[in-house]
Amino acid sequence: MPVVPPLGPDQRARAWAELAEQSFEVLVVGGGVTGAGVALDAATRGLRTALVEARDFASGTSSRSSKLFHGGLRYLESFDFGLVREALHERDLSVTRLAPHLVKPVPFLYPLTHHWERPYVTAGLTLYDGLARIGALSTPLPPQKQLTRTGARKLFPALKPDALVGAVRYYDAQADDARHTLTVARTAAAYGATVLNSAEVVAFHHAGGRVTGVRVRDVETGREVDVKAEVVVNATGVWTDDIQTLVGGRGRFHVRASKGVHIVVPRDRINGETGLILRTEKSVLFVIPWGSHWIVGTTDTDWTLDKAHPAASRADIDYILEHVNKVLTTELTHDDITGVYAGLRPLLAGESELTSQLSREHAVARPMPGVIAVAGGKYTTYRPMAADAVDAVAVDVTRPVPPSVTDNIPLAGAEGYAAMRNSLDALAERWGIPHFRAEHLLNRYGSLTPEVLSLAADDPALLAPVPGAEEYLMVELVYGAAHEGAQHLDDLLARRTRISIETPHRGVESAEPVARAVAGVLGWDEQRITNEVESYRARVDAERRSQEAADDRAADAVRVAAPDTRAVAVGRALV
Incomplete structure (x- = not known):
């Protein structure tokens, strides 16, 4: 490459x-x-x-999805076999060849609520596995596995005993979409x-x-x-x-926009080792392992308001909590939520008025x-x-x-990733960082990890954790500005990292230290640093208040009132 x-x-x-x-x-x-x-x-x-x-x-x-590389299990019900087959091929292509540093297998449980569901679900997952194996590039992801209720609750103790009669475990994949x-x-x-x-x-x-x-x-x-x-x-x-x-x-x-909302909660709020896929009356709900967190979502509703900053309302969040709490022994509350994000799916407009269709x-x-x-x-x-x-x-x-x-064409960081993974201890020792830090970097940058760490060669302080977001190192934020095109503080906290949804303060405590760390790279003076920090804080405040609003229109009105770091004309003028 x-x-x-x-x-x-x-x-x-x-x-x-x-x-x-x-x-x-x-x-x-x-x-x-x-x-x-x-x-x-x-x-x-x-x-x-x-x-x-x-x-x-x-x-x-592309930064607000469920963060899954998956075939779309639910599309089998509408006989979209071609779409599912294509997606499964792309999933496995990314896992094995194109982006193994970014796209990782993840197991899911499909809980069964009635015994008669098992043959139906098993047939669907057998087809799902079979489609994945047609022309497989290498060893496919593990096949489905039948589980009793006891077996399922060993993998996911947080499930209520009366919420399932058994389950089927299957595999898909996930990635940080941004x-x-x-x-x-x-x-x-x-x-x-x-x-x-x-x-x-x-x-x-x-x-x-x-x-x-x-x-x-x-x-x-x-x-x-x-x-x-x-x-x-x-x-x-x-x-x-x-x-x-x-x-x-x-x-x-x-193209019509369908809003999908997700919530992020700490990993210790749900006791489980796999993801979950749950059926709702409208669509499906995922509970997805995400490092030290869980992502829970999504909703599926028509959206005709601001496209740049779609807002999650209290009704959206209540919907997610209501449905996930039906199966959890310890219910989630609003106080458990670390982050919330809303994204818009671009759907080709058809005859149906339901975006889920x-x-x-x-x-x-x-x-x-x-x-x-x-x-x-x-x-x-x-x-x-x-x-x-x-x-x-x-x-x-x-x-x-x-x-x-x-x-x-492997993506940047894919070539040499396997060899570098085998030398992870040496990488950690070379830079004086713990093994888990080196692994974290490798799963974000692949074989470009030494390039990231090299920015700390003359400034070892960059190997310190980000204040208020200790899963990340300061060098990652500087790299985001120097090598990854970040222009603003929210680029760094919301997309180059996920600090905005993975911390209770949503990045507010990290904003000023990060702004000062990248100021030299981006040529920011004191006034620009102040402006970036204040703008980011205003964004977080607007998002929090919008998530207390009763409905879409009220949430949108609160969210769009926050200052926008990018004065884009066309998106606003034509909405």
């Missing part, structure tokens, strides 16, 4: 010069996992590629793509009935440049229709010459979505486009 370039201030300046001076074959709009995947796919096919994101990489849907998306974007940069966040498309240029480029505004400075491109790919998720309005003309499909298939369209739109799908299938989009690009590109090769 080529050298992974740092996404820091110097690279940012070069990237803006490249946008202004070069002509690109593919310009991708949207820095979520789909857009990052398109950029990687195009760059590895030899196309001159640029990626622009108005806010931060993964700042929308870190994975960022890694896809950095891998695209390693293969030559120009990658920028805080870069908002504000206009499209036309000539001869086709799109020939865009105008991009630097959200941080207000500077604007015109960018020439043979094809522009709209990979903006829930903003797909907004960007199409900016392009002009009618789109070939429409809309398709998770993806679609690719060419609404006019020079524009490709890709939307829908699910996080796990980002790579085939991207490949289909770049296949469609070939119509408008003036030279032959070779087939996709991303199924053989």
